[in-house]
Amino acid sequence: MNGEVIFFVLFSLGAIIGAVFVLVFRKAVYALLSAVLTFVSMSGLYILLTAEFVAGVQLLIYSGAITILMLFAIMLTKQKTGTTRKRMIRFQWPVIIPIVLLMIIIFYGIHKVTPPRKPVSYGKNNTEQIGELIFTQYMIPFEMISVLLLAALIGAIILAKKENT
Amino acid sequence: MDFSYEWHVMTPEFSILMTIILIGILDVLLPKKIDRKWFGWLAVGGTFLSFGLFLTLLPLDRTSILFDTFIFDSFAKGFKFILLFGGTLLLLLAVGSKKEQGMEKYEMEFYVLLLTALFGGMMITSSNDLITLFIGLELVSVSSYVLVGMNKWSKKTNRAALTFLMNGSLATAITLFGMSYLYGIAGTTQLQTFLQHFSEVSNPATRYLYIIGFCFLFIGLSFKWTTMPFSLWAPDVYEGAQTIVTAFLSAFSKIIGLIMFFRLIFTVFSETVLDQHVMFSIFQNSLLILALLSMTFGNMMAIGQRNVKRLLAYSSIAHGGYMLAGIASFSAHSMEAVTYYFLVYSLITIGAFTIVSYITDGNEADEQTFTGLFKTTPLLAISLTIFFISLAGLPPTAGFIGKWKLLISIIDGGSPIHYVTAIGMIGMTIVSYAYYFRIMASMYFQYPNKEEKFSVRLPLVILLFLCIAVTFLIGLLPNFGTPTWI
Amino acid sequence: MVSLSAYLTVALIVFCIGLFGALSHKNTLIVFLSIELMLNAVNLNFIAFTKYGFFPNISGQVIALFVMTVAALEVAIGLAILLTLYRNKKTIDLDEIY
Numbered sequence: 011m012n013g014e015v016i017f018f019v020l021f022s023l024g025a026i027i028g029a030v031f032v033l034v035f036r037k038a039v040y041a042l043l044s045a046v047l048t049f050v051s052m053s054g055l056y057i058l059l060t061a062e063f064v065a066g067v068q069l070l071i072y073s074g075a076i077t078i079l080m081l082f083a084i085m086l087t088k089q090k091t092g093t094t095r096k097r098m099i100r101f102q103w104p105v106i107i108p109i110v111l112l113m114i115i116i117f118y119g120i121h122k123v124t125p126p127r128k129p130v131s132y133g134k135n136n137t138e139q140i141g142e143l144i145f146t147q148y149m150i151p152f153e154m155i156s157v158l159l160l161a162a163l164i165g166a167i168i169l170a171k172k173e174n175t
Numbered sequence: 176m177d178f179s180y181e182w183h184v185m186t187p188e189f190s191i192l193m194t195i196i197l198i199g200i201l202d203v204l205l206p207k208k209i210d211r212k213w214f215g216w217l218a219v220g221g222t223f224l225s226f227g228l229f230l231t232l233l234p235l236d237r238t239s240i241l242f243d244t245f246i247f248d249s250f251a252k253g254f255k256f257i258l259l260f261g262g263t264l265l266l267l268l269a270v271g272s273k274k275e276q277g278m279e280k281y282e283m284e285f286y287v288l289l290l291t292a293l294f295g296g297m298m299i300t301s302s303n304d305l306i307t308l309f310i311g312l313e314l315v316s317v318s319s320y321v322l323v324g325m326n327k328w329s330k331k332t333n334r335a336a337l338t339f340l341m342n343g344s345l346a347t348a349i350t351l352f353g354m355s356y357l358y359g360i361a362g363t364t365q366l367q368t369f370l371q372h373f374s375e376v377s378n379p380a381t382r383y384l385y386i387i388g389f390c391f392l393f394i395g396l397s398f399k400w401t402t403m404p405f406s407l408w409a410p411d412v413y414e415g416a417q418t419i420v421t422a423f424l425s426a427f428s429k430i431i432g433l434i435m436f437f438r439l440i441f442t443v444f445s446e447t448v449l450d451q452h453v454m455f456s457i458f459q460n461s462l463l464i465l466a467l468l469s470m471t472f473g474n475m476m477a478i479g480q481r482n483v484k485r486l487l488a489y490s491s492i493a494h495g496g497y498m499l500a501g502i503a504s505f506s507a508h509s510m511e512a513v514t515y516y517f518l519v520y521s522l523i524t525i526g527a528f529t530i531v532s533y534i535t536d537g538n539e540a541d542e543q544t545f546t547g548l549f550k551t552t553p554l555l556a557i558s559l560t561i562f563f564i565s566l567a568g569l570p571p572t573a574g575f576i577g578k579w580k581l582l583i584s585i586i587d588g589g590s591p592i593h594y595v596t597a598i599g600m601i602g603m604t605i606v607s608y609a610y611y612f613r614i615m616a617s618m619y620f621q622y623p624n625k626e627e628k629f630s631v632r633l634p635l636v637i638l639l640f641l642c643i644a645v646t647f648l649i650g651l652l653p654n655f656g657t658p659t660w661i
Numbered sequence: 662m663v664s665l666s667a668y669l670t671v672a673l674i675v676f677c678i679g680l681f682g683a684l685s686h687k688n689t690l691i692v693f694l695s696i697e698l699m700l701n702a703v704n705l706n707f708i709a710f711t712k713y714g715f716f717p718n719i720s721g722q723v724i725a726l727f728v729m730t731v732a733a734l735e736v737a738i739g740l741a742i743l744l745t746l747y748r749n750k751k752t753i754d755l756d757e758i759y
Contacts, residue, residue: 018663022671029678029698038690045694048675052701055668059712064722068704071729076697076736083690083740087747105685113677119384120669126376130717139719140726148723150244151306154298155730157192158314160199161291162734165321168284169741172748306720306727313731317738324742333746340742341692344735345683348699351728352676355706358724362716376715 017058024051038084042077049073060131063140180240184232184247187225187255191294194221195287202283211282215270218286222263222293229255243303243365250441251301253514254434258300261427261521262293264638268525269419271634272532278326278417285325288318289423296431303442305354305364308435312350312399315431316343319424323416335415342398342408350395356388357443366442386458392439393462399432401425402495403469410476413488418535421484422528425491426521433498433517437510440502462503463596469496470603477610481542483531486610487524490566493607494520500596501581504588512580519565519573519649526642527562530555533635545614547623556618558639563611565646568604573650578604668709676702689753693739700732 028048035041049072056065132139144152198214205211232247239246266289278285295314302308320343324336358364360381361372373385398405413421473493480486498520501513533555534544549556565574578600585597675698682695704725711721747753 014663018667022667025671025701026674026678029675032691032694032698033678033682033686038688041691041694045698048698048701052705055671055705056708058663059668059708061708061711061722061725064704064708064725067726067729071733072697072701076733079733079736079740080690080694083743086744087690087753088751105681109677109681109684112680113673116387116673117670119380119387120666120673123380123384123666123669125665125713125715125717127715127717129713131712132719132722136719136722140722143719143723144726147242147720148244148306149241150298150302151304151310151727154295154307154310154314155727157195157291157294158310158317158731158734160195161288161314161318161321162738164284164287165317166737166741168281169321169324169327169738170744306724309724310727310731313734317734320738320742324745327745328749330746330749333742333749336742337689337746340735340739341683341689341696344693344696344739345680345699347731347735348679348683348696348703351700351703352706354724355703355710358707358721359710359714362710362714362718364720364724372716381715 014058017054021051021054021058024048025055039081042080042084046073046077049077060133061136063137181238182240184235184238184240185245187229187232187259188294188297190225190228191221191290191297194218194224195290195294197221198283198287198290214282214286215266218290219263219266219270221290222259222266226259226263229259239303243367244307245298245301246303247301250438254300254430255297257430257514257518257521258293258296258427261430261525262289262296264522264525264641265289265419265423265427267634267638268422268529268532271632271638272419272529281325285322288322292318292322292423292427296427296434299431299438300434303366303438305358305366308438309351309354312431312435313347315428316347316399319343319420319428322420322423323412325420326417329415331415332417335412338408339412342405346395346398346405348395349391353388353391353393353395356384357392360385360388361443366438369443386455389439389443390458393436396432396436397465397499400429400436400495400499401469401492402499403465403472403492406469406472406492406495409492410485410488413491414482414485418484418528418532421487422525422532425487425528426524429491429495430517430521433513436502437513440505441510459503459505460592463500463592466496466500466503467596467599469493469499470600471496474603474606477607480610483535483542483545483614486542486614487527487531490607490610491524493603494566496603497578497581497600500600501584503596504585504593508580508584508587512577512584515649516577516581519577519646522642522645523562523565523572523574526639526646527559527566529635529638529642530559530562533632542614542617546617546621548618551623558643559618560615561643561646563615565650567608567611571647571650573646573648576650665709665713668713669706672702672705672709675699675705687755689743689755692755693736697732697736700728704728 025048028044028051031044032041035044049068053065053068056068194217198217202211233252235247237246237248269285269289292315295311298314299308299311302311320336320340323339324332326332360376361369363369363372394404401409413424416424470493473489473496477486477489477493480489498513498516501509501516561572565572568574568578582597582600585593585600679695679698679702683692683699686692686695707721707725711717711719743753
């Protein structure tokens with residue numbers, strides 16, 4: 011039992027419990043907070059996988075930006091708080107069976123995948139490597155992302171703008 | 176000048192991009208009073224420029240820049256041609272038809288988003304890298320979410336946009352999950368090196384995972400393509416969106432899922448690696464079953480529809496089924512047959528929607544509006560008849576040749592389930608006559624509810640002429656449309 | 662040392678929970694959150710493969726960054742659409758929307 015295993019168990023439990031509670035909580039704000047637990051635990055897992063830069067970005071974007079965006083949406087809309095838990099979930103049983111089946115099928119595939127190579131760790135110059143790759147090999151998708159952001163910006167503005175006809 | 180990379184192969188994309196930026200800047204700089212209607216013509220001009228540049232590039236051999244994230248090969252040439260052609264037709268339709276209430280002040284946004292989608296589609300045709308494929312797909316999806324929801328004053332449109340977005344982002348997540356397994360096994364994002372890497376580690380366990388990844392990818396893409404697992408969104412969204420956007424979704428957005436699937440099938444998911452595996456035949460058979468389901472579902476639901484946009488949505492689900500069946504045989508002809516069918520399908524769909532948008536003029540597309548059309552405007556009635564006959568697959572139109580080619584490629588597959596699918600396809604085609612002929616009959620043999628002449632608008636006439644001419648041309652000369660460059 | 666399949670299993674579980682939520686929850690906001698959970702699981706897969714994969718290389722981390730960008734984008738567009746709907750219908754409950 012070394013440190014890596016302990017932290018792995020801790021973070022993965024955090025991720026799974028957070029994900030479960032997103033569905034269980036009746037108030038949207040609580041659900042959002044438990045989603046933050048998942049996001050933070052995920053970034054912990056990324057650090058275990060020696061992806062420090064992605065872990066940092068995960069914290070910034072998911073538990074920062076997306077959570078704040080969601081909070082604004084919760085503030086701007088009126089939430090209905092269900093009196094019973096049953097009302098929040100629409101069709102529970104018909105959906106859960108195929109999903110469990112799916113999980114078993116995939117789990118059969120991944121439960122003993124053993125790659126032949128040794129694991130690589132990207133300790134110190136992780137950010138440098140990512141930057142180099144983005145600005146050489148992945149130059150074109152990076153520029154496409156900027157067009158995508160432009161389109162989304164225009165879209166979000168015209169959709170959310172308040173006006174009367 | 177001498178560049179280290181051959182950037183000139185990207186000039187068609189660059190010209191689209193410049194048009195987007197130009198329209199955006201002009202909208203900001205011009206005074207508020209000036210009418211912005213001519214932005215549409217600017218967009219059409221941009222696609223024409225792009226088309227011209229594309230034609231000058233045709234003699235090039237396979238060129239790739241930046242580690243295959245952008246390649247210009249015969250595949251890209253063929254599909255870029257179809258996309259640019261369809262995109263130009265769509266823009267002409269957008270220029271010519273009347274916008275819905277309140278949409279007049281969003282001219283700039285509308286054309287920018289349409290051009291962004293076109294740009295994304297063009298990037299998909301010539302990308303040979305998982306990331307570029309994914310971002311291209313997102314370019315198309317995000318701009319279509321906004322296009323669907325743009326008419327924000329109507330509750331129906333809001334609901335359509337929300338349905339579309341929720342299904343779309345679910346599909347994105349599923350696609351990415353599949354991609355993650357593919358990436359994990361092959362350890363690269365370049366499609367060209369995928370198979371080489373995969374064959375190094377190929378054993379039953381990795382093959383199992385590989386097929387799971389591919390199934391997820393397929394399910395996610397089938398959303399774009401409106402075949403069965405993810406097609407239930409289509410009728411609501413098609414009905415709620417503006418007619419131009421509906422035409423865009425059914426003719427343009429659909430081809431993009433197809434192109435991506437093709438690119439992956441022919442590079443990543445090769446039979447040579449997987450043919451011994453039992454999962455491969457399971458995958459193939461389930462594709463055929465899904466195709467049969469989509470055909471049956473689409474055609475059966477279309478019979479009862481009174482709203483023409485909804486009817487065309489169900490019919491497009493059925494057509495997705497036909498194309499899926501054509502692909503699922505994985506035979507020598509399937510690529511050619513499906514490409515041909517897609518060219519035909521997108522043309523006649525754009526044509527049919529042109530007339531729908533013309534007649535309804537921004538109102539509800541109820542079947543009543545079409546009653547007695549022949550008495551008021553014979554030209555429109557005859558063109559709609561041509562498109563419907565083509566959609567139904569009767570000779571001498573291109574639709575017939577397309578269906579014929581698909582059938583041959585399905586039968587080529589050679590197993591009992593292929594034969595069942597072929598028979599099902601013939602049966603369902605006959606069922607589809609019911610609703611196409613019902614509308615045609617009411618156009619010719621009934622009297623119109625109100626005497627109303629539809630005036631003729633120039634862009635729409637050009638558009639209809641182009642669609643009809645090409646439909647007959649490739650219908651009468653079936654090998655003309657066969658892409659030799661593929 | 663933690664093995665690859667442990668990471669993949671965690672990702673699979675989170676993905677399936679997200680899928681269940683996206684298919685069955687009534688509140689539109691929670692549906693969006695569930696989709697975010699699915700995308701997080703995808704990212705964990707990608708990053709696990711960069712370290713332990715069959716051909717370990719760093720491009721998985723780059724993909725993860727791209728996925729995050731797209732996820733943020735989709736949420737932004739989604740919430741904008743939700744707001745337009747809320748203005749017209751005064752509810753974000755899927756049962757009342759349909």
